[in-house]
Amino acid sequence: MPGNEVRHFESCKKKTNIDTYNEKKLLSHEEHVRQIQQMPFLNFTSMWVLFDFPVAARQEGFIDSDDGIHFTENDNRKYMNDKGLVTRDRKTKKDAFYLYKAWWNHKVTTVYITGRRLTRLPAGQPYIIKVYSNAKRLSLYVDGQLQQTLDRCDDPSGIIWTFSPVTLPAGHHVFRVTGDGAEDSVEKTGL
Numbered sequence: 001m002p003g004n005e006v007r008h009f010e011s012c013k014k015k016t017n018i019d020t021y022n023e024k025k026l027l028s029h030e031e032h033v034r035q036i037q038q039m040p041f042l043n044f045t046s047m048w049v050l051f052d053f054p055v056a057a058r059q060e061g062f063i064d065s066d067d068g069i070h071f072t073e074n075d076n077r078k079y080m081n082d083k084g085l086v087t088r089d090r091k092t093k094k095d096a097f098y099l100y101k102a103w104w105n106h107k108v109t110t111v112y113i114t115g116r117r118l119t120r121l122p123a124g125q126p127y128i129i130k131v132y133s134n135a136k137r138l139s140l141y142v143d144g145q146l147q148q149t150l151d152r153c154d155d156p157s158g159i160i161w162t163f164s165p166v167t168l169p170a171g172h173h174v175f176r177v178t179g180d181g182a183e184d185s186v187e188k189t190g191l
Contacts (some may be wrong), residue, residue: 022095026114029096033103034157047100052084067120067191095132102132102159109182110134113175116186123190127164134159135179142166143173 002150019029036045058079063071080088080117085097114130129140139149153161166175168190176185 005149025097026099026107029099030157030160033099033159034155037157041153047085049081049084051090052080052082052088054079054088055081066118068118080156095177099132099159100138102134104176108133111138111177111179111182111184113184113186119187120189120191123168123170126167128165128179129163129175129187131161131163131177131184132158132159133161133177133182134180135182138177138179140166141176141178144176 010115013170024085031141034167038040040099050107056079058081065071066146076126095112095116098110098114102110102112110130111133114132131138131152137149137151138161147166148163150161150163155161168188170190173190174185175188
């Protein structure tokens with residue numbers, strides 16, 4: 001089972017010196033959930049591993065980016081197995097954490113907008129809002145204006161929601177998604 005990154009990249013198809021980046025790992029997690037849901041005979045499912053942990057011989061994946069294009073080295077993540085759902089310092093729950101929360105926790109409504117650490121986006125290009133949620137209905141607001149309401153999740157998992165693409169003009173924007181009394185919001189800048 002693949003782990004999960006804390007950083008985001010412009011596209012999971014973009015070639016970088018990192019072979020384990022967030023979008024690629026999230027796609028694997030999402031497919032993992034779909035496959036397990038098709039196997040009702042399984043008595044138990046789990047996820048490797050909850051927290052990132054140190055590994056003496058690991059020197060990879062130690063760069064940061066807030067736009068998915070420009071990268072800076074981060075020596076704090078050298079020697080770190082970053083496949084956990086939460087960072088080693090327990091401060092950041094990664095996107096995949098909320099995928100499993102939406103799937104496994106039926107008592108609390110989860111609404112979580114993915115890709116939140118990718119804060120700078122190209123202006124004038126479509127941006128797809130993906131949400132992990134166990135709500136029955138979701139509404140997307142951009143800068144306070146209702147953009148779209150989804151009455152059901154089209155993904156077979158029932159928890160991976162995708163809104164129609166939104167084209168961002170240059171400037172600061174707030175995305176908010178609400179559903180069943182829960183909500184989440186992220187801020188993005190169109191450049």
